[in-house]
Amino acid sequence: MDLVPLSELFNISRGSKLDYNKMTPCSCTENAVSFVGRSGERNGFVGYVEKLTGKAPYKSGLITVALGGSALSSFVQPRLFYTAQNIDVLAPIVEMSIDVKLYYCLCIEANRFRYSTYGREANRTLKTINIPSLESVPAWVHGASKKSINELSTRLNLIYDAAH
Numbered sequence: 001m002d003l004v005p006l007s008e009l010f011n012i013s014r015g016s017k018l019d020y021n022k023m024t025p026c027s028c029t030e031n032a033v034s035f036v037g038r039s040g041e042r043n044g045f046v047g048y049v050e051k052l053t054g055k056a057p058y059k060s061g062l063i064t065v066a067l068g069g070s071a072l073s074s075f076v077q078p079r080l081f082y083t084a085q086n087i088d089v090l091a092p093i094v095e096m097s098i099d100v101k102l103y104y105c106l107c108i109e110a111n112r113f114r115y116s117t118y119g120r121e122a123n124r125t126l127k128t129i130n131i132p133s134l135e136s137v138p139a140w141v142h143g144a145s146k147k148s149i150n151e152l153s154t155r156l157n158l159i160y161d162a163a164h
Contacts (some may be wrong), residue, residue: 003133005127005130005131006108007128009037009092009104010088010092010093011093012127012152015064016055016058017083017087018084018085019085027048027122031144033037033057034048035082036064036075036077036081037084038069039066039069039070042088043076043077043117044066044073052082058089060079060081061078061098062091063104066086067126069086071112071121072108072112073113074108075105088126097142102144103137
């Protein structure tokens with residue numbers, strides 16, 4: 001397996017650096033923007049906020065990585081989003097499928113043992129974390145989402161058929 005620094009596959013930026021308590025919360029509407037914090041749960045999702053004038057949200061499909069808090073918690077964001085402090089945003093340099101992005105989230109999180117909440121954070125070293133090159137992504141990753149959805153659909157159909 002060929003390993004490369006994270007920065008060879010992703011453009012890495014520092015995120016929005018916003019405070020949720022200073023944002024205007026709103027309900028999930030078409031114009032709502034997700035707010036992503038440093039949690040390792042729920043995609044880091046904190047709540048929906050109103051779009052800020054003069055501050056464009058990040059596009060959906062990018063990866064967020066918590067540098068502190070739940071260090072190296074990594075998620076592909078499904079909606080437009082802003083981030084809290086100490087979160088980096090990764091934009092693939094080349095086109096990647098959702099399956100490959102999710103695989104890289106797992107690869108990034110596999111390095112969390114190197115960091116701690118009240119000690120070493122990933123602020124300076126995230127870009128140097130070694131991950132598999134695109135050529136080294138295992139074959140099973142490609143199409144994994146579709147396969148999982150098909151298996152779930154089959155199981156749900158069996159449950160439905162048994163009940164009727």
